[in-house]
Amino acid sequence: MLLIHCHFALVLEKNKWFYMQVYDVSSFMDDHPGGDEVLISATGKDATNDFEDVGHSDSAREMMDKYYIGDIDPSTVPRKRAYIPLEQPAYNQDKTPEFIIKILQILVPLLILGLAFVVRHYTKKE
Numbered sequence: 001m002l003l004i005h006c007h008f009a010l011v012l013e014k015n016k017w018f019y020m021q022v023y024d025v026s027s028f029m030d031d032h033p034g035g036d037e038v039l040i041s042a043t044g045k046d047a048t049n050d051f052e053d054v055g056h057s058d059s060a061r062e063m064m065d066k067y068y069i070g071d072i073d074p075s076t077v078p079r080k081r082a083y084i085p086l087e088q089p090a091y092n093q094d095k096t097p098e099f100i101i102k103i104l105q106i107l108v109p110l111l112i113l114g115l116a117f118v119v120r121h122y123t124k125k126e
């Protein structure tokens, strides 16, 4: 799991390139004093503001080195994260199969009933 964070933005070429620092906090989830949920909500995006808003201590900032895995070009980070449900399958927008099943649920009993009447009509003894 990746936590993208540009708390210490690195200037590679003066005023031109900034790199975000990426932290893998998978092993820190259970130990984070702020809980794992805030970390999960900060994954895959720039979490600088979230991190700064909390006012993390200096020791928290030192701890970060342990989870630092590299830099990333911020222009490659999407502004919005794509929502990927973890357990449910992707929502099926196409309602056609459901609609056909509903129609069949009504039509099939009617057809059977109609067939029964037809059979009865032709097999009835006067």
Ligand code: HEM
Binding pocket: 003, 023, 025, 032, 033, 034, 035, 038, 039, 041, 042, 047, 050, 051, 054, 055, 056, 057, 058, 059, 060, 061, 063, 064, 067
């Ligand atoms: C590698 C990244 C992180 C490290 C090492 C870290 C570490 C810590 C530590 C040591 C504390 C205890 C308080 C302190 O010493 O400041 C803390 C608290 C907290 N952290 Fe983090 N943190 C990280 C990332 C984040 C992120 C990205 C968020 C928000 C999305 C966050 C939200 C919080 C919150 C809400 C608290 C609780 C503050 C309180 O209740 O006083 N942390 N964190």
